[in-house]
Amino acid sequence: MNEPLVLGIESSCDETGVGIVRGNTLLANVIASSMEQHAVFGGVVPEIAARAHLEALRGTIEAALREANIRLRDLDAIAVAAGPGLAGALMVGVGAAKALAVALGKPLYGVNHLVGHVGADVLREDGQSIELPTVALLVSGGHTSLLLVRDLATDVELLGETIDDAAGEAFDKVARLLGLPYPGGPHIDRVAVDGDPAAIRFPRGLTLPKDLVHHRYDFSFSGLKTAVARYVETSDDVSV
Amino acid sequence: MILAIDTSAATSVALVGDGIVAEAATDDTRSHAEHIGVFIERVLVDVGVTPDAVSAVVVGLGPGPFTGLRVGIAAGITFALGRDIPIYGVPSHDAVAVGHSACTVVTDVRRRELAWTAYRDGVAVNGPSLTTEGTLAVDVDLREFPEVRATTISAALLATAALNRIERGDDLTSLTPLYLRAPDATPGNGPKRVSG
Ligand SMILES: [Zn+2]
Numbered sequence: 266m267n268e269p270l271v272l273g274i275e276s277s278c279d280e281t282g283v284g285i286v287r288g289n290t291l292l293a294n295v296i297a298s299s300m301e302q303h304a305v306f307g308g309v310v311p312e313i314a315a316r317a318h319l320e321a322l323r324g325t326i327e328a329a330l331r332e333a334n335i336r337l338r339d340l341d342a343i344a345v346a347a348g349p350g351l352a353g354a355l356m357v358g359v360g361a362a363k364a365l366a367v368a369l370g371k372p373l374y375g376v377n378h379l380v381g382h383v384g385a386d387v388l389r390e391d392g393q394s395i396e397l398p399t400v401a402l403l404v405s406g407g408h409t410s411l412l413l414v415r416d417l418a419t420d421v422e423l424l425g426e427t428i429d430d431a432a433g434e435a436f437d438k439v440a441r442l443l444g445l446p447y448p449g450g451p452h453i454d455r456v457a458v459d460g461d462p463a464a465i466r467f468p469r470g471l472t473l474p475k476d477l478v479h480h481r482y483d484f485s486f487s488g489l490k491t492a493v494a495r496y497v498e499t500s501d502d503v504s505v
Numbered sequence: 506m507i508l509a510i511d512t513s514a515a516t517s518v519a520l521v522g523d524g525i526v527a528e529a530a531t532d533d534t535r536s537h538a539e540h541i542g543v544f545i546e547r548v549l550v551d552v553g554v555t556p557d558a559v560s561a562v563v564v565g566l567g568p569g570p571f572t573g574l575r576v577g578i579a580a581g582i583t584f585a586l587g588r589d590i591p592i593y594g595v596p597s598h599d600a601v602a603v604g605h606s607a608c609t610v611v612t613d614v615r616r617r618e619l620a621w622t623a624y625r626d627g628v629a630v631n632g633p634s635l636t637t638e639g640t641l642a643v644d645v646d647l648r649e650f651p652e653v654r655a656t657t658i659s660a661a662l663l664a665t666a667a668l669n670r671i672e673r674g675d676d677l678t679s680l681t682p683l684y685l686r687a688p689d690a691t692p693g694n695g696p697k698r699v700s701g
Pocket of ligand 1: 378382407408
């Protein structure tokens with residue numbers, strides 16, 4: 266018996282992603298990125314991202330079909346990232362997925378893309394795949410979220426998330442005020458490996474006992490960013 | 506049959522051909538992504554055909570508010586891909602100009618700006634361009650090209666306009682939206698103050 270063949274479309278931020286899986290086997294994963302177009306602006310510009318999605322849409326789907334060596338009519342279902350993300354960007358993928366599902370007469374599944382990040386683990390080629398229930402921590406330029414996953418398809422609970430910037434966003438914003446090229450997070454990450462964690466006293470958000478009441482599982486990084494900005498503005502000699 | 510889609514204003518979807526016209530439309534100018542799939546399904550059901558009865562797709566390229574506009578174009582692209590049929594892009598104003606000998610089609614593109622295109626016998630002779638409410642008469646001779654203001658675009662008329670243009674031999678292969686505006690963004694200029 267063949268496992269279901271599913272094509273997924275992801276357009277929540279600055280990458281147009283099209284993946285094809287058969288059951289838990291990854292057949293294709295094609296990504297078109299508009300990151301370079303955003304570099305000059307020091308961050309993702311939603312309208313530029315949305316325009317790039319529309320331009321990349323057709324080519325990305327076709328490339329994924331070639332990589333997986335399948336035809337669209339072979340598909341059993343379509344999936345699409347339904348959020349969270351940039352609205353104008355998401356709508357490109359959602360509109361595309363809906364029409365594709367109707368054209369093929371196949372079911373469409375809207376997927377919370379945070380769950381998609383966790384679900385990607387079932388596609389791993391080596392090592393042991395995710396065991397449920399599990400607590401997942403998502404950390405990237407777009408996310409800092411803590412999820413309790415009892416079932417990937419039907420039971421995912423958001424325990425907490427950042428109440429301001431994502432962790433990676435804090436990295437990039439700090440890099441920007443240090444004058445590093447975008448995305449500057451990786452530069453900081455690299456030099457931080459040899460850094461002295463006690464050299465400067467920067468705040469850690471939501472670590473006070475009182476924060477446990479309302480923000481037990483939440484995160485906060487904007488205070489850290491502001492503290493770095495103050496430090497940079499009052500110190501003459503800051504270089505990375 | 507031709508599947509025509511326009512989301513440059515509200516959402517309009519039509520299935521046209523063999524003397525049949527089925528149209529699904531709303532005047533809701535916000536929820537394009539909510540309507541698009543349902544409307545495509547509805548026109549197929551109304552005519553009583555399956556998706557393989559569609560032989561070409563026509564999409565409206567705007568001008569219009571960007572987020573909604575892209576929903577229809579994206580849907581047209583994947584429907585055509587899914588059925589392996591051709592897709593044609595047509596300026597949305599073309600649909601409004603159908604049946605007018607000379608006119609200026611005017612639509613609202615938000616931010617107190619208007620988009621306009623002047624037509625003679627269905628052929629665009631000036632525009633599309635942006636203007637403001639008070640200065641339209643400066644941009645175009647409204648006596649020669651009387652103003653036709655549209656708040657919705659009919660996908661059925663878009664299909665008619667596309668057929669007319671294909672008959673004239675026009676190239677309708679470009680699917681680039683008629684944005685008429687650069688994206689809102691200002692380049693970051695070096696270190697940025699975030700405090701104080
Ligand atoms: Zn993500």
